[in-house]
Amino acid sequence: MHCAGLGKEADIENAAEIALALKRFELKKLQSYIRIMEQMGEKLNIAHMKSLPEKYSGDVFVFDGESISMCKS
Numbered sequence: 001m002h003c004a005g006l007g008k009e010a011d012i013e014n015a016a017e018i019a020l021a022l023k024r025f026e027l028k029k030l031q032s033y034i035r036i037m038e039q040m041g042e043k044l045n046i047a048h049m050k051s052l053p054e055k056y057s058g059d060v061f062v063f064d065g066e067s068i069s070m071c072k073s
Contacts, residue, residue: 029065033065
């Protein structure tokens with residue numbers, strides 16, 4: 001990950017602590033994605049996914065694992 005920082009000097013021990021915390025965070029997030037994929041099972045198979053009807057006119061919510069976005073169609 002890139003971090004612009006706060007413009008303060010950090011000693012090597014503090015930098016190592018921060019790096020370890022970020023690594024743990026990313027691993028937990030990855031483990032969470034893996035659990036979701038395991039729970040979804042065959043539903044993630046592209047052959048089982050459905051498209052919106054051609055004349056669909058409602059809102060569409062997209063969840064990318066980090067945020068939820070609403071798209072107007």
